[in-house]
Amino acid sequence: IQCQLNGKPVELVVDVRQSLLEALRAHGLTGCKEGCGVGECGACTVLIDKVPIDSCITLAIRAEGRAIRTVEGESINGELSPVQQAYVDAGAVQCGFCTPGLVMKTTSYVEGLSQSAGGCCQSGSHAIDRDDIRREHAGNLCRCTGYQTVVDAV
Ligand code: FES
Ligand code: FES
The missing domain is CATH 3.10.20.30 (Beta-grasp domain)
Known part of the structure; x- marks a missing residue:
């Protein structure tokens, strides 16, 4: 292929x-x-x-x-992407097994939000709250973090 x-x-x-x-x-x-x-x-x-x-x-x-x-x-020249950095800053990584998948899910989520808001998440019509984030990440399981820090990162 x-x-x-x-x-x-x-x-x-x-x-x-x-x-x-x-x-x-x-x-x-x-x-x-x-x-x-x-x-x-x-x-x-x-x-x-x-x-x-x-x-x-x-x-x-x-x-x-x-x-x-x-x-x-996602990282460029050794620099973490903003999503990866947010996961680190929020302490949303423990064993890390789920993290690559979660990072890609979040990346798609925030890029979609950014697109629908014309480049600015803050002013878009899409409702962003913790429930929305949980719903959008429901297909990604994590055995370590309890999800709160993941939602914080997103
Ligand atoms: S390894 Fe693919 S969904 Fe679990
Ligand atoms: S950090 Fe261990 S499974 Fe998510």
């Missing part, structure tokens, strides 16, 4: 039965994690064309011609 991977064109040789998670990890992108392997925990979340998906239940061949983003592409 040919796709954009974190902004760079790549060609990956994949088995037709291989999940995107397996293909990415085989390509050295081990940020996305396998928690449940059945679409329940969100540890494997990556973005396809800006949309968060569970890469464990997505066939790698679906990435053909698409733009894939993983947590590895």
Whole structure:
């Protein structure tokens, strides 16, 4: 398959039965994690064309011609992305197993908010409160933090 991977064109040789998670990890992108392997925990979340998906239940061949983003592409020149930094600042990372998936989910969420608000989250029509954040992140499970710090970070 040919796709954009974190902004760079790549060609990956994949088995037709291989999940995107397996293909990415085989390509050295081990940020996305396998928690449940059945679409329940969100540890494997990556973005396809800006949309968060569970890469464990997505066939790698679906990435053909698409733009894939993983947590590895979020920091630039060693600088954490604003979302990653917010997670650190809020203490929303403990064992870290869920963190790459959560970071990608949050990234998609805040970019969507920013877009719908014309570049400014504060003045948009989308209601942003802790319940909205919880709802939007409901597919990402964390065994450590109790979620409060994750919501704080978002
Ligand atoms: S590993 Fe994909 S949803 Fe749990
Ligand atoms: S920080 Fe451990 S599972 Fe979330």
